[in-house]
Amino acid sequence: MIITVFIVGFVMAGILDLWLRKKFSIQKNEKFMDQYVNKLHFVFEILLCAFFIVNVAVRGFSGKYLYFVLFLFFGLVFAIRVVMEYVFKKEQRKFIISLAYMAVCLTCAATILLFL
Numbered sequence: 353m354i355i356t357v358f359i360v361g362f363v364m365a366g367i368l369d370l371w372l373r374k375k376f377s378i379q380k381n382e383k384f385m386d387q388y389v390n391k392l393h394f395v396f397e398i399l400l401c402a403f404f405i406v407n408v409a410v411r412g413f414s415g416k417y418l419y420f421v422l423f424l425f426f427g428l429v430f431a432i433r434v435v436m437e438y439v440f441k442k443e444q445r446k447f448i449i450s451l452a453y454m455a456v457c458l459t460c461a462a463t464i465l466l467f468l
Contacts, residue, residue: 353467354419361423361460368452376445389436396432400425416468423461430454 372378381387388394404425413421430453437447 354416354464357419357460357463361456364459365453365456368456369449372448372452376448378445378449387433389440393432393436393440396436397429400429400432416464420461420464420468423457423464427454427457427461430457 373380385394388397404421408418408421430450433450434447434454437444437450441447
């Protein structure tokens with residue numbers, strides 16, 4: 353069941369990405385660091401990653417709950433990205449793509465939670 357959620361999530365994200373980029377004429381990032389709006393955004397994501405790793409290591413999540421927390425984590429990362437891109441780079445409309453990814457991650461997390 354978890355593998356199905358992963359596959360459907362990746363396919364949904366890919367289709368949404370292509371469709372939204374075409375519809376709103378959104379350019380892809382040229383470099384990896386282009387995905388960060390500014391240094392503060394970069395620091396937020398690094399701190400969130402560190403918090404996630406420490407949380408998983410200390411609590412020792414396992415099984416389906418780990419996948420739920422993982423999708424929730426990615427949903428939170430994309431939520432922060434949506435806010436930062438909307439506030440600082442609204443004219444580029446990249447926040448639309450991040451919003452779609454956030455929705456896919458939270459949908460996958462809710463699906464896994466249903467089958468826990």
